[in-house]
Amino acid sequence: MYMNQPYSGYPGGQPPAISPDVQGWFQAVDKDRSGQISWEELQAALINGQGEHFSPTxxxxxxxxFDTDRTGTIGINEFQLLYNYINQWLGVFKNYDRDQSGSIEEPELAQAFQQMGFRFSEDFVKFLIAKSDLKNHQKMSVDQFIVACIQIQRFTEAFREKDKELKGEITVTFEEFLGIALNCST
Known part of the structure; x- marks a missing residue:
């Protein structure tokens, strides 16, 4: 299971009513009172299980x-979608952080991906942890987990577009590969 991509439209064209909790969080995060939240404001508000701010990435x-108007910031309606999205991922993360350490170690991450339908090798799971945990290559924080899952989801969707016969293999030119990589990493 993996989270759906953010919703780009609202049923009936109307955004849902903003919950009081979301309104309170939005006001707390919007430090410059612009009515928009930048990635820097979001980063200042989010702390992972190691007591560190979420990464800029x-x-x-x-x-x-969630930036539907491509301004580099999000308003309160977009923030409500992001708030719900983060809470979904926190739920998934806590489900696999069995020892409640605030991070996921290799066996927990391997199990999480397996239950999401991915059959990654032990070496690939180690690679993902090493790529995300530059300090000691042993664990993955919640923000690193979210980034890895989103990137894997994006690459999986791009792969499926090319794998028309569902063989689990594709042939692409170098330019096609670069296009996929660049589209999936933004």
């Missing part, structure tokens, strides 16, 4: 996913 990625 995670915050930029999440803002870009």
């Amino acid at each position: 995670a915050c930029k990625l999440m803002i870009s996913m």
